[in-house]
Amino acid sequence: MGPQKGKRGVPLMSDLRDLYQEVILDHHKKPRNFHKIEHANRRAEGYNPLCGDKLSVYIQLENGIVKDISFVGTGCAISTASASMMTESLKGKSESEAKEAFEKFHQLVTNHSDSPPDAAAMGKLAVFSGVREYPVRVKCATLAWHTMRAALDQSQGAVATE
Amino acid sequence: MTAAANKNIPYDVEKARRDFPIFCEPVNGKQLIYLDNAATTQKPQVVLDALMHFYTRECANIHRGVHYLSERATESYETSRAKITRLINAASPNEIIFVRGSTEAINLVAQTYGKMFVGSGDEVLISAMEHHSNIVPWQILCEEKGARLRVTPMNDAGEFVFEQYERMLGPRTRLVAITGVSNALGTVNPVSEIIKLAHDRGVPVLVDGAQMIQHMPVDVRALDCDFFAFSGHKMYGPTGIGVLYAKERLLEKMPPYQGGGDMITSVTFEKTIYNKLPYKFEAGTPNVAGAIGLGAAVDYLQSVGLENISAHEQELLACGTLALQALDDVRIIGTAKEKTSVISFVLEGVHPHDIGTILDKHGIAIRTGHHCAQPVMEFYGIPATARASLGMYNTKEDIEALLWGLRKVREVFR
Numbered sequence: 386m387g388p389q390k391g392k393r394g395v396p397l398m399s400d401l402r403d404l405y406q407e408v409i410l411d412h413h414k415k416p417r418n419f420h421k422i423e424h425a426n427r428r429a430e431g432y433n434p435l436c437g438d439k440l441s442v443y444i445q446l447e448n449g450i451v452k453d454i455s456f457v458g459t460g461c462a463i464s465t466a467s468a469s470m471m472t473e474s475l476k477g478k479s480e481s482e483a484k485e486a487f488e489k490f491h492q493l494v495t496n497h498s499d500s501p502p503d504a505a506a507m508g509k510l511a512v513f514s515g516v517r518e519y520p521v522r523v524k525c526a527t528l529a530w531h532t533m534r535a536a537l538d539q540s541q542g543a544v545a546t547e
Numbered sequence: 548m549t550a551a552a553n554k555n556i557p558y559d560v561e562k563a564r565r566d567f568p569i570f571c572e573p574v575n576g577k578q579l580i581y582l583d584n585a586a587t588t589q590k591p592q593v594v595l596d597a598l599m600h601f602y603t604r605e606c607a608n609i610h611r612g613v614h615y616l617s618e619r620a621t622e623s624y625e626t627s628r629a630k631i632t633r634l635i636n637a638a639s640p641n642e643i644i645f646v647r648g649s650t651e652a653i654n655l656v657a658q659t660y661g662k663m664f665v666g667s668g669d670e671v672l673i674s675a676m677e678h679h680s681n682i683v684p685w686q687i688l689c690e691e692k693g694a695r696l697r698v699t700p701m702n703d704a705g706e707f708v709f710e711q712y713e714r715m716l717g718p719r720t721r722l723v724a725i726t727g728v729s730n731a732l733g734t735v736n737p738v739s740e741i742i743k744l745a746h747d748r749g750v751p752v753l754v755d756g757a758q759m760i761q762h763m764p765v766d767v768r769a770l771d772c773d774f775f776a777f778s779g780h781k782m783y784g785p786t787g788i789g790v791l792y793a794k795e796r797l798l799e800k801m802p803p804y805q806g807g808g809d810m811i812t813s814v815t816f817e818k819t820i821y822n823k824l825p826y827k828f829e830a831g832t833p834n835v836a837g838a839i840g841l842g843a844a845v846d847y848l849q850s851v852g853l854e855n856i857s858a859h860e861q862e863l864l865a866c867g868t869l870a871l872q873a874l875d876d877v878r879i880i881g882t883a884k885e886k887t888s889v890i891s892f893v894l895e896g897v898h899p900h901d902i903g904t905i906l907d908k909h910g911i912a913i914r915t916g917h918h919c920a921q922p923v924m925e926f927y928g929i930p931a932t933a934r935a936s937l938g939m940y941n942t943k944e945d946i947e948a949l950l951w952g953l954r955k956v957r958e959v960f961r
């Protein structure tokens with residue numbers, strides 16, 4: 386097969402590589418911060434009924450700073466990698482910075498305007514910009530982020546959502 | 548032409564494909580490989596023509612006007628009902644109620660027959676492989692009535708376990724509601740035996756025929772089922788139209804489902820007299836065009852012959868199953884001895900959603916997810932499957948394309 390054209394006559398693998406970038410596949414295979422935090426003071430569960438993806442996000446919040454953050458669950462490559470990279474990017478951030486990052490990430494994967502959010506400013510997370518072309522996959526990419534925000538919005542006493 | 552008359556004519560899939568305009572042009576820049584027939588089927592030109600003809604030549608409301616067009620529309624609508632009566636061998640057109648689809652048909656039974664005959668402490672019996680639409684209406688009813696929803700198990704192959712059913716069919720069972728064919732697994736259930744045993748114990752049976760009617764000849768009188776539900780859009784007909792078959796004797800006893808126009812004989816503010824069957828259950832302006840389109844789909848299916856379609860699909864099923872079984876990293880979910888052309892599977896290390904996206908990029912449409920059968924997924928301990936479901940126009944090349952597509956999936960996830 387040529388470098389660009391699939392057997393069925395359209396450029397394929399290059400498109401797919403925009404979605405399934407190496408970094409994403411790597412985080413899918415070896416998710417980072419993939420464990421429970423036993424004494425987390427923030428926690429929420431996210432569920433995407435469409436694909437059956439389920440994950441829990443744990444946060445140790447101290448003086449408004451995300452001291453530690455982790456997740457466990459099952460999901461597709463996009464949702465697992467997104468969760469993994471989110472935990473990496475939010476460690477040490479303040480609560481308001483984390484929420485700001487949620488907004489930016491959401492924009493990154495949904496924005497169709499001519500001026501997409503500054504990908505460079507997103508750092509590593511910019512690899513998710515390919516999701517934009519796959520509207521049905523946006524929910525996969527944002528599941529962990531929604532769950533993270535729900536965890537942050539919890540009052541301290543109401544951690545156990547089960 | 549009857550289906551039987553067609554038995555000896557070899558089935559020509561290439562000819563059948565030409566009846567479907569969607570296969571004649573590229574979709575999203577590619578030749579469509581459509582393997583999502585259990586979700587909905589494509590429509591042949593004759594069905595599209597029937598819809599177009601109604602809206603361009605015959606459009607009027609039915610059962611209301613004395614004018615020419617209304618009479619024509621009424622006649623076409625009722626002709627469709629007659630076609631469906633013959634298709635499933637109902638005793639009378641009075642037993643054919645037009646609804647939106649299987650979902651509405653089942654809800655209708657739950658909200659009328661169920662409300663009347665299921666009481667506190669009673670039981671409704673379903674199977675472990677039901678579509679949500681044959682679970683939730685019964686849950687709602689049972690909740691309302693203080694009744695109990697009981698679930699007969701299936702085995703690891705995804706087959707109905709008759710001995711368990713025999714045990715669970717108890718003195719409080721008021722209704723058995725069972726799918727004829729599982730949409731997630733393809734399992735064909737022994738409905739005839741299921742009905743027989745229920746009847747021996749005086750219990751009526753609803754068959755969810757949504758995945759049955761397009762794959763095999765159905766004879767409701769031979770089956771002796773009390774209710775039979777199906778959707779037009781899964782049998783090459785339009786969306787928004789479906790059928791509830793019910794025995795006339797039961798329909799007579801059941802209260803109406805919805806109130807409104809057409810379902811009454813006379814209305815005063817003091818008292819309303821309900822219309823005769825089947826109109827008692829068809830309140831308001833129905834999907835006239837849809838019913839006419841469904842009639843055209845029935846004609847089409849009968850002209851091709853359901854036996855021919857079934858034989859063709861079984862060949863594809865065998866070929867696809869063999870090919871997928873040969874792959875080390877694929878596990879087929881649902882390995883019943885008797886199946887329709889549905890192949891659900893999981894691929895090691897790749898979530899079904901990722902498979903779906905990559906195949907789609909190559910013009911191959913499959914369904915991924917829980918297929919509105921979350922209890923089935925839970926049974927197998929998986930969040931989702933990828934499902935290829937084959938229809939009358941699929942070919943061995945389509946299966947080859949699927950295998951080729953799976954190699955592409957592995958290339959991405961290598």
Ligand SMILES: Cc1ncc(COP(=O)(O)O)c(C=O)c1O
Pocket residue numbers: 585586647648649650651678680681726728729730755757758778919
């Ligand atoms: C077995 C089964 N029952 C019921 C339904 C519901 O059909 P509809 O959505 O057309 O009402 C489906 C559709 O997927 C089905 O597969």
